[in-house]
Every structure is written in C-alpha cells, then in structure tokens.
Amino acid sequence: MQGNIASAEGALAAGCTFFGGYPITPSTEVAEHMATRMPKIKGACFIQMEDEIASIAAVIGAAWTGARSMTATSGPGFSLMMENIGYAVMTETPCVIVNIQRGGPSTGQPTMAAQGDIMQVKFGSHGDYSIIALAPSSVQECFDLTAKAFNLADRFRTPVFLMADEVIGHMREKIEIPDSVEIVRPKPLPEGALPFAPGPDGVSGFAAFGTGRHIPVTGLTHDERGYPDTTNPARHESLVRRLVSKIEDARHDIADYSIVNEEAEYVFVCYGAPVRTVREVVERLRLPDTGYLQLRTVWPFPEGLLSRFPKVKAFIVPEMNLGMMAREIERHVSVPVIPVSKIGGDLHTPEELVEAVKAAGGLL
Amino acid sequence: MRHEIRFSGFGGQGIILSAVILGRAAALYDQKYAVQTQVYGPEARGGASMSAVIIDDEPILFPKVRDPDTYVIMSQQGFEKYGKSPRDDAVMLLDSDLVHDRPSCTWVGIPATLSAKKDLGREIVANIIMLGALTTATTVVSGPALEKAILDSVPKGTEDLNLKAMRRGQELGIEGGSS
C-alpha cells in the first residue's frame, strides 16, 4: 500500500467522516482515496473545495458539528491554509491536516521530497501559538500516526499535522491494518460550563453545534463565554498563554519516539524519510558508536529526550532542508549539533551519513 | 537474498505500475519484504520515467534503489538516463526494439512492444510481457506470485489479456537472445 493511501485509511479507521480538499501533487492520492471510500460510508462526506483556503475552512466548520475532519495538501496549498490554521488554533478546533512535503519555496519541485515546511507548521500563521506535528517514516506509520492525530486533536482541541514527505507518501510497503484503532474523543463540555473555560489540563470540554449549547466561536481574542474582548491585554495574554501551554506542558506526554543505543557517542536525531537512512547506518551497517533518536512527534519538541544519551559527543541531524530542526536541537544541548542538510529531492544515502559521522569524529 | 530492480521507460508504458505489481507479488505472495518507489516528472505521457523495487528477506530500511542487480528498460531514453552504468553482475531486460544500445552486463532482449502489438493486439500490455520475462530470466519473483499480483492490479475485463501477456513474456524470457 502507498503511504498516502495508508494515511487516508488511518483516518477512516479513526472515524474520520469529513474530508475537504483540493488536488495538489504529491498529496492528491489522499483525496482520491477519500473520494472513493467516503461516499460508501454512512454519514461521511467528501468534498472537493475550490482551493485550499476553502478546504481548511470547511474542515473547521465540519469539526464544529462533531465530525472528525481532515484535509491533505502540500507546500503551496499548505501556505494558503495558514490563516485558517491560526483560526483553528484560536478557536480550539480539533482537526487533522496532512502535508505531503515537496521541494519549495514556491511551486518548487512538485514531485520531489522535502522537509522544508517543518518550521512553517509551527510558525506559519501569525501570532504566538503551538500545535502538534507528527512525522511518519514508513507506510505503516502513515496509517498509525494519522489515526493517532485525530485522538491528539480531540484531546488537546487543536489542529494536528501529519508532516509526511513525497518519499514516504508515494512509497509502497506492506502494512498491517488492525481490526480497530484506539479512539479518544474530546472530553464533553460539562453542563453549565462556559464553552472556553479550561479544565486542569488547560483544555476546555467540547460540545458540537446543534446540541443546544449556543457556542459563539470567534477568532477574536475572547473570554470563557466566547465573547470578543480584544483590547484587554490581560485577557489576550492569558488566552494565548493557555493555548500554548496546554500543548507545551504536555510535550513529554505527547512525545512519540524511538531510541536506539543510548550509549552512543554520535547520535542521529531524525524524523520522516531520513529515519530510513539513519536506521540503515545504525542497525544494518552497525556503524560503531552510533545511535539515534527518531521523533514521530516533532512538535511540541520533546527536548528532554536529548538528555537520554549520556556519552553523546555530537548530535547529527539529517534533514531534507537546510537545517531547520538542527537549530531547535542546538537550543537545548551543549554538545555540537551537526546538520546534514540535503535538498533537491533525493534522500540521504547511507554513505553520506557514514561520512557525516566520520567528519564529526575528525572535528572533535 | 536482496534484489534491487529498476524499471525505466517513457510515461504511459506502465513503468510505475510494473513496479507496483512486482512489489505486490513479492510482499503479498512470495512472503518477502518489498518497498516500491519512483521518480516522475510532470508528464503523464512521454518523458523518461523510473520506478524501483527492493525485495528482501529482511525488513527494508533505506528504501531507495541505488545499485540495481536487475533492470527492466523499455526505452532508449530510459536506458541512457537510468541504465547506462550497471554493475558487472547485473541482469538487464531490454525491450529489444525500443532500446538500441546494449549494456556491459548480462542482458536479455525481449521484443515486448512488438509482441504485444503483433501477438496480443494491444501495445499497452508490453510492460506485463516484461514482467512475465522477469520470472523466467531472473529469480526476483515467482510466476504464481506475479500472476496473483497482476490479477489484483489490472482493470476488470482485461485479466485474460494480461495473463496471456505474462505467459508470452515467460516464453520470451527463456528464448531471449542474451549476451
């Protein structure tokens, strides 16, 4: 099965009943598969919108009816979605956005892989905010992480992103589809509670439209009733700080990762397609003194995991961009962080990573 | 045993589908691990397209084919772009009428497009002929597995035509004039 199809199937397994999308390479198979499958599922709706702005808008609208909602896109479409992604953050709307990353900027390389949107996903909309982003490195993970994304979206009432790339999205591998997946729906809005009053975890209960709670949803800075209150600095600060902290405070709880060889001196930190090359080097070629941390949750960044390698001399970060996450990692550690940046669409080769380790050894 | 198979030709020949079918045969019916990838441009038809499959007894980590032991080449441009420097012990299946050059490694000429037109009346099944030839000229995939994967993948109503193409390929794979 192809990664894109696995992502669509993962969504359906998780009970996704609304997909709004617009065709864009290399994500289109997600929409095509949903267009084939959803009309045969009772209560499910697939709609091809007029552009990506409309797609994410429709997804957010559908989410407020209580539907598990999703869209899929790639670079240019992702850029178009940014304003409404901020709206989803501000209104605490659970939804899932799949981004099959391609080479940018602009139209760039439609058919080639990249990881150049990994900062945009966190910072692309205006204002301060936090989101959750997952990164699959196999077709199986496309299925598993898409299903999981819906649970995270509901639990934290936030947009959750599946940041795949063209390599993983278009790769075909055998996967195992479980009979059922875990489904965690949002906690309900208690009777009499204000719609945006946070619980102890900073997350409010959720009530769908049509259930009589009369919820006014606005992208303006608002109080716990949902009423606009845009000129009160304290109101804005407490709201935005809560939107950030409900996710950042849970970052080690949200973290989904693999660690191989905590005793390693040279530790790869990787996510998405480059994980494949890292595993080839560490597990198959057994390059001495190497280990890795694979991040399936990229954001919020679980920086505590970096301290799990007591003997580390350097972190080596292969990315299909010019060193975006490497800079994030650098913030948290005192040993050298060595980016292995590769753009153009080709995945790092095992030899390139072996070279990087050797070069790191020579540097130190 | 690990095999890396690279397919190349022009868009519209079913180069990507060939790799998908081969990967499916190996993963689902030969009980191996398989990963299929591709390189493609904006053209739906024409251009040089490439797809690849890795087949292994163990899980496949690095997913890209870099040093194929098996090639299926269906156009001269595909040969020039993706088939020019095979390793010495590689085996290359060539569409003998569409590829003019011959490689330094072992090769098997299969008149797939000609035979698809002449024997089966449908040029579109040339890629299935090439796949059939793979089962007799190499050991990357078994005949029964390929047959099941073809039946899974081709449009309804074309099963017989495609199975005929596969069998014709199996014959040509044995007969094929090798270097």
Added chain:
Amino acid sequence: MRDDWLREDRLPHIYCAGCGNGTIMNCVLEAVEKTGWDQKKTIFISGIGCSSRAPGYILTDSLHTTHGRAIAFATGVKMANPSLHVVVFTGDGDLAAIGGNHFIHACRRNIDITVVCMNNHIYGMTGGQGSPTTPIGKTSTTTPYGADEAPFDLAELAMAAGANYVARWTSFHVKQLTDSVLTGLNTPGFSLIEVRCQCPTSYGRRNKYREPVDYMTYLKSHAVLKEKWERSAAPGTELPVDSFLVGEFVRRQRPVMGVPDEA
C-alpha cells in the same frame, strides 16, 4: 427585538447610530422565527467586517470566521450535518472581494444555505475604503477622486453562478426583505438576499448622505421594483442613473447539496 434569540449580555452592540445592519438583523431574525426552526439547530456564520459581527449578538451556535471565508466554513458545517440550518451574514467586501471565489462556487454547488449580504458599498470596519460594489464616481478613502472601477452586481452574479434563490432589497424595504429572507430560508439550495443599506459613518459622510435618513431617502427613491420595470419599460431601456432593481430575481429548483437524505 426578538429577545429569545438575542444575547442581551453582549449589548450594547458595535454598530454606529443610524447603521442599517441592525434593521437587517431584525428582519432576518423575524424570518427565522417564522420558519419555526429549532434555535438549537440554527447556526449563524460570518466572515469579517461590520456585517459579520451580527452572529455574535444572536443566541445560537455561531462561527465568526476569517475574512471572506464564511461561506467555505458554512459549507463544511452544512455538508457534515445537513440537519442544521445555516445562515451566513456577510458584507460586500467580505462576499465579493476576498470571498468572491467561495461565493460563486457555493452558488454553483447550490449548497443549502442562506446568505444575507449587507451591501453598504464600503469597508466600514476599517474606516471607509472602496469595495467591489462602490459605484463609479463615489468617494472612499481609497477612491479619493471617485471610484473608477465597475462594480459587481451581486444578485446577477449569484444568478449566473447557479443559486436557487436570489433577491435584492434595501434596509428601507423591511417587510419585503423579511418575506424574501423567509423564502430564501425555505428554498432548498443556495439563497442570496442582497440588502443595500446605509453606512452614514463611512459611506454617507463622504458621499453627501451624512444623515442616515438621507441615504434611506435615496434607497427609497432609486429602488425600482424589478417586476414593475420589466412590465412597463420597453425592452433594452436602461435604468435611470443611480437607480437599481429590487425584488425577487430568481426562484428555481436546480439540484442542491447539503440537504438531509430522504430517509
């Protein structure tokens, strides 16, 4: 006012004295009440601008969204749960400029929502900039020498794009407006009710309609009943300068989206 449908704890509202939006809101709520719709199942959706603040004052579930995108959000709500009744409040800038594409595609799909456009020919909230419906020659902060671009006719646009119900009135025509909104609400498919209305603060002040009553007088005297015009004017006759047609432009039964399955 219809107290049951209003959030009294949100008052006072932001609208200027003499603004037409309150009148239009009142007509829409009266029409909604006449439908007998369950308040629980009625959703108001809007974009950005003065008009788009209306849902915030209404006691239902509501989405006050991003600029121009109200109809796209509404499409998601209605398609995901066709049993909900969806009404969109929008303005001329929101609907016809930044949201123009969503507008024509929703008409094309004939999605079962009702859109009420408060057309005051100006961007009121940002302080009086020209919009796609600012008439030629009229002054705004971005057309200080008079607008020189041709304006959109929103009703014609909706008709051409496929909407099932299209009507135009003004904030003066309270009774007719209420009746048309009710018809729109009850007509399956996309309904547009364009309402020409006064903005004394931003439009009137710059265009010699400083007092609200000045523009109301203009609306009353220059609105030509479509039925009457078609009956009396010789074919091909141009409307008098500054006049515009009001009335029901189309009511039809093209295929629709977003209605509950017949079970």
